[in-house]
Amino acid sequence: MSGKYDRWFSDGTYVVWSKSAGAGENEETIPPSTYQARGSMKDCYWERTTKSGDIIDNNLATSAREITVTVRASDGQFTSERCAVEPVK
Template sequence: MSGAPTVVNETPTVEPTAEETETELPFSTEDPYATEEPVYAFGPEGEIDKLADEKGWEYDGTYSTASAFVKDICESLPISSIQADSRPEWLVESGNLEGDKKAILQAGIPKLCPKWATALKQAVSGDYDQWYSSGTYVVSSKPAAEGQDETIPPGTYRAEGKMENCYWERTSEAGEIIDNNFATSARKITVTIRSSDGQFTSEGCEVWKPVK
């Protein structure tokens, strides 16, 4: 018996195009070259850091922020006199007013340690008292030239504190002793240096400070 032929309906397979197989990625509006905005601490520290960044001020690389530099100076000022320097003198001679550091301190000290604002102002202006430790100084109102002996202006000076075996002397330019004294124990010693003196020498005394 012959049967009717079987008819198979085949649906042609359509291969997807390359464009259709690609997965559509979400479009990003972010700038790959953009940098994050810095976040500053709340309060005076953040204000100092923000100002320093805006001005492009540079400071010692050992500090992470400008305010950290100011904080260190604020903590160092109370003990700076241990080195026989007045506070303004220490600020100048330590190099902390060089470059942008002066501007950072002028902005930061009034915010973080305002009691030292006057010392900073004196240091910037150059109008401040100098203190003198042990040693020999040439008597002169002019600052010492580079490579020359340190100078001390004529005037009255006082050393205060617990002193033992303190010796001082005023001498002429020829080295002749004009006046001197040796104190085995003292709490306060005052000496007036004349403009006609040649040198002033002291050893074992406290710091000599000008008497106002």
């Protein structure tokens, strides 16, 4: 296969990674960007935290068709549950 494909980020916790901030070899990473989940979602939860685990922002959508969140380079981690996200084009 050739071409460029956007990566979907499934449920999980990801270390926010940018060129100026490294991550451990065995850690799942996500680059700073704006992400979106689309489709029929129930109990979709997302959370942005500091490197020490303090919540910066979060949301639980009991029912939604579209969710948008911006992960910033200054964030430590990003978590999503029951909603996969992809970069906004």
